[in-house]
Amino acid sequence: MNVTGLRVALFSGNYNYVRDGANQALNRFVGYLLRQGAAVRVYSPTTDTPAFEPAGDLVSAPSFPVPGRKEYRVSYCMSGHVRRDLKSFRPNLVHVSSPDPLGHRAVSWARRHGLPAVASVHTRFETYPRYYGLAFLESTIESLLRRFYRRCDAIVAPSESMAQLLREQRMSYDVGIWTRGIDREIFHPDRRDLGWRRSLGIADEDPVIGFIGRLVMEKGLDVFSDTIDQLALRQVRHKVLVVGEGPAREWFQNRLPKAIFTGFQQGADLGRAVASMDMLFNPSITETFGNVTLEAMACGLPTVAARATGSESLVSEGVTGRLIRPGAIGAFADALTTYCNDADRRRAAGAAAVAEAERYGWDQVNQALVDTYLRVIRQRSQGATPRSSPVP
Incomplete structure (x- = not known):
């Protein structure tokens, strides 16, 4: 079989109703599959106000808003409508991108029909509870994730550091890489715009520390704020530029009243904003890859990041930036001070x-996932099935 023989049923927890790096990567991948001649059907929660138009055919799955985070939705079942659509579509591979109830049912459906299932890992869900005072739940969530991923034929991670963590957590025997690409037309050093900076009140000689991403606590907003406080105490000249939107924006603005908030940016405007920074500060430990880090690198920025999955695979310590122990406020401040001065x-x-x-x-990045699809289909045709545990 080649790519034109693929019929992929993709199950996503968020395909296009809130814009983030993970679902933009999925949409770009579906576009790549369609251009190569594959057939794709996407099943995901939907809203009346999607963040962007979806790539490919999108079938709505029943869902409810997440308590306390109503911008996100959880698909709670595989409805009769979804089952009928699956039967009509006749996929030969199931791809799940979220370990939610619909993802679990999709894997069960694949196993009942003798089809291979591939899971892509987009975030470290097991780390989220610590940002909401529920760190004691991490081991339980990790166990649930392990049960989910072990039922799949293969899983793919966006970075080698994340893949290694998944191996250490015993999530699967078969852990591959589906990394992320960069649009060089948008993210490039030439996008730097001093006039735009001046319009925001930033002098040419001001070193700009950037934050890019959704404004949610699990992105390390507390660590970011505490570190900026340290720079102020040291009287280090700097400006803070925050690009993004999210439910924690008010909290973040109150913590950093002197910071400049641009709100959500996209396309050429985002490229201009990133290139107009002087360094990226990314203290998050929840990313599996770190799209914003790669975007900043392509724009010619050094990155100061937490030594965590994703960043470890992108940032070369002391060469393209600095990798700091997570939560080490003083060490983060030291690294930023060096780049500011x-x-x-x-x-x-x-x-x-x-x-x-x-x-x-x-294209190279997305072809790697296509190759994984073709491999697991070939292995299934030869009688292979998912192994229940990657350890004795």
Whole structure:
């Protein structure tokens, strides 16, 4: 079989109703599949106000809003409508991108029909409880995730550091890589715009520390704020530029009253905002890849990031940026102080980051996942089935 023989049923917890890096990668991948001649059907919760138009055919799955985070939805069952559509579509592979109830039922459906299932891992769900005072739930959530992923023929992670963590957590025997690409037309050092910076009240000589992403607590907003406080105490010259929207925006603005908030940006406007920063500060430990880190690198920015999954695979310590122990406020402040005060080191790290980002092209990235699809289908045709545990 080649790619034109693929009939993929993709199950997503959020395909297009809230914009984030994970669902944009899924939409880009579906577009790639369709251009190669594959057939794809997507099953996901939907809303009347989607963030963007979906790639491919999208079938709505029953869902309810997440308590306390109503912008997100949970699909709670595989409805009769979804089952009938699946029967009519006749997939030969099931792809699940979220370990939600619909994802569990999709894997069960695949197993009942003798079809291979592939899961893509997009975030570290087991780390989320610690940001809401529920850290004691982490081991339970990890166990539930392990049960889910072990029922799949293969799982793919967006970075080698995340893949290694999944192996250590005994999530699967078969852990591959489906990384992320970069749009070089949007993210490029030439997008830097000093006039735009000046319009925001940023002087040319002000070192700009950037934050990019959804404004939610699990992105490490508390660590970011505490670190900026340290820079103020040290009287380090800097400006903070925050690009993004989210439910924690009011909290973040209250913590950083001198920061500049642009709100949500996309396309060329996002490229301009990123390139107009001088460094990225990414203290999050929940990313499995870190799209914003790659975007910043492509724009010529050094990155100061938590030593965690995703960032470890992108940032070369001391070359393209700094990797700091998660939560180490003083060490984060030391690294940012160096880049704020030393323009030569900043430029050298940024140039190295641009060279590193050149390796990430979307077509090559997406073909790697197609190759995984074809491999598991071939293995199933030869009698292979998912193994229940990657350890004795």
